[in-house]
Amino acid sequence: xxxxxxxxETGNVLVAQAMRQCKPDVMAAYPITPQTTIVEExxxxxxxxxxxxxxxxxxxxxxxxxxxxGASAAGARVMTATCSQGLALMWxxxxxxxxxxxxxxxxxxxxxxxxxxxxHCDHSDAMGARDAGWIMLFAETAQEAYDNTIMSVxxxxxxxxxxxxxxxxxxxxxxxxxxxxxxxDDDTVAEFVGEYVPAYALLDxxxxxxxxxxxxxxxxxxxxxxxxxxxxxxSMAVIKSxxxxxxxLSGRPFDVVEGWGMEDAEVVIVVxxxxxxxxxxxxxxxxxQGIKAGVLKIRVFxxxxxxxxxxxxxxxxxxxxxxxxxxxxxxxxxxxxxVRSALYDSSERLPVVDYIYGLGGSDVRLELxxxxxxxxxxxxSGSMAPFGMTYLGTR
Amino acid sequence: MKWDISNMxxxxxxxxxxxxxxxESGNSDDYNVGGWxxxxxxxxxxxxxxxxxxxxxxxxxxxxxxxxKVVDFDLAHCKGCGICANECPTNPKFxxxxxxxxxxxxxxxxxx
Numbered sequence: 171x172x173x174x175x176x177x178x179e180t181g182n183v184l185v186a187q188a189m190r191q192c193k194p195d196v197m198a199a200y201p202i203t204p205q206t207t208i209v210e211e212x213x214x215x216x217x218x219x220x221x222x223x224x225x226x227x228x229x230x231x232x233x234x235x236x237x238x239x240g241a242s243a244a245g246a247r248v249m250t251a252t253c254s255q256g257l258a259l260m261w262x263x264x265x266x267x268x269x270x271x272x273x274x275x276x277x278x279x280x281x282x283x284x285x286x287x288x289x290h291c292d293h294s295d296a297m298g299a300r301d302a303g304w305i306m307l308f309a310e311t312a313q314e315a316y317d318n319t320i321m322s323v324x325x326x327x328x329x330x331x332x333x334x335x336x337x338x339x340x341x342x343x344x345x346x347x348x349x350x351x352x353x354x355d356d357d358t359v360a361e362f363v364g365e366y367v368p369a370y371a372l373l374d375x376x377x378x379x380x381x382x383x384x385x386x387x388x389x390x391x392x393x394x395x396x397x398x399x400x401x402x403x404x405s406m407a408v409i410k411s412x413x414x415x416x417x418x419l420s421g422r423p424f425d426v427v428e429g430w431g432m433e434d435a436e437v438v439i440v441v442x443x444x445x446x447x448x449x450x451x452x453x454x455x456x457x458x459q460g461i462k463a464g465v466l467k468i469r470v471f472x473x474x475x476x477x478x479x480x481x482x483x484x485x486x487x488x489x490x491x492x493x494x495x496x497x498x499x500x501x502x503x504x505x506x507x508x509v510r511s512a513l514y515d516s517s518e519r520l521p522v523v524d525y526i527y528g529l530g531g532s533d534v535r536l537e538l539x540x541x542x543x544x545x546x547x548x549x550x551s552g553s554m555a556p557f558g559m560t561y562l563g564t565r
Numbered sequence: 566m567k568w569d570i571s572n573m574x575x576x577x578x579x580x581x582x583x584x585x586x587x588x589e590s591g592n593s594d595d596y597n598v599g600g601w602x603x604x605x606x607x608x609x610x611x612x613x614x615x616x617x618x619x620x621x622x623x624x625x626x627x628x629x630x631x632x633x634k635v636v637d638f639d640l641a642h643c644k645g646c647g648i649c650a651n652e653c654p655t656n657p658k659f660x661x662x663x664x665x666x667x668x669x670x671x672x673x674x675x676x677x
Contacts, residue, residue, distance in 0.1 A: 369583065393577070400578070
């Protein structure tokens, strides 16, 4: 285990610190609440000479991701950060970054999408980009946001992967709250992430190459998409091995799904992000009353750990998925759809219900989570029928 | 490194280069990329002073020069953009410039 220093900082400062320690060659970013303090803090490090990153101030997120794509194809280690409308404005470049197999690392400070205008947390922004071909990690705490950022570099740049990684943390709840975290010294991180050696770089003039090409009329577009699919599938093993190595270095556990009380749980909530802490708190209270409550936190959403989720939920009596985003017109939120699909091949048919919660930063009070567990107990006992999807806590 | 694409029609997913990257330079030489041209340049050899402005401005290096004379257009690479005709200066002796754009398919002397 490496030496670490315990500090109190906001999630955003910790992400900026992690980025600085990973020594990106280029950062191109545009500020947007609640991501702003990441890029503000990082700009300060550049101004202070604490890192030698080329900091590109652009006029929009569309330009930010475009600059990242160009710099990454040039052979640089590239990072950026955004959220909400900014991520939405990056939409076309997200697909280009993934299709060009560029290992860009981007922090996303999860925030609701307009309209109505709202600056607070939900996962609509990231979930809207879930099919863009990016690897997606979610942090529960500022510590996890710091850890995920450092691991992302290794995952993205791995030769079996070469895909961009989005590392998400909950807007305001995690980005702006001061939290306790253990951080490494700069050398430890530098050694862990290593140097980025691109396979093909535009700036490698001895080995000229052409990037972002047309696949031709009737050309092999389909084959390149399959390459992307193979790469993101292969990334699961890389995420686990990088996570295991990081775990050894940090002394903090890492898994693609993280269970609490899952050994004998009967009623389980599946959740992503900061709410996992509250859910665990409620579950702990219920355990004291003899209720076998469990929590399954999803730390990696893309690639989706379907096998791990299914394995963890074997033997459970009733499951609630908590979705902090909508998939309007679908049977439920994005996480619900994934979890239900993951369970389809299980030998027993488990009741799974979905709670859409916390949109636009709507409060997730403990009594709401208690209500979910109480519904699950009723479903498990047969006194309530599984109802599909519902909204939790609306007036 | 020379990139051998001679049997590309037989390639499977594993054979295609990562991310559609072309790992060599200058290989548009090997392709006919002028197929969507709607107009082609026609050069009157009598009017042409061989000032080389067309050669300088052509974005596709499709003006063929031999022994310091413009001799032809490389129609496998000319896209018909008309920059050569636009830049071609008027020859006062003839009161016109040497290059003009003519519709593709038109039969004119010197147009192949």
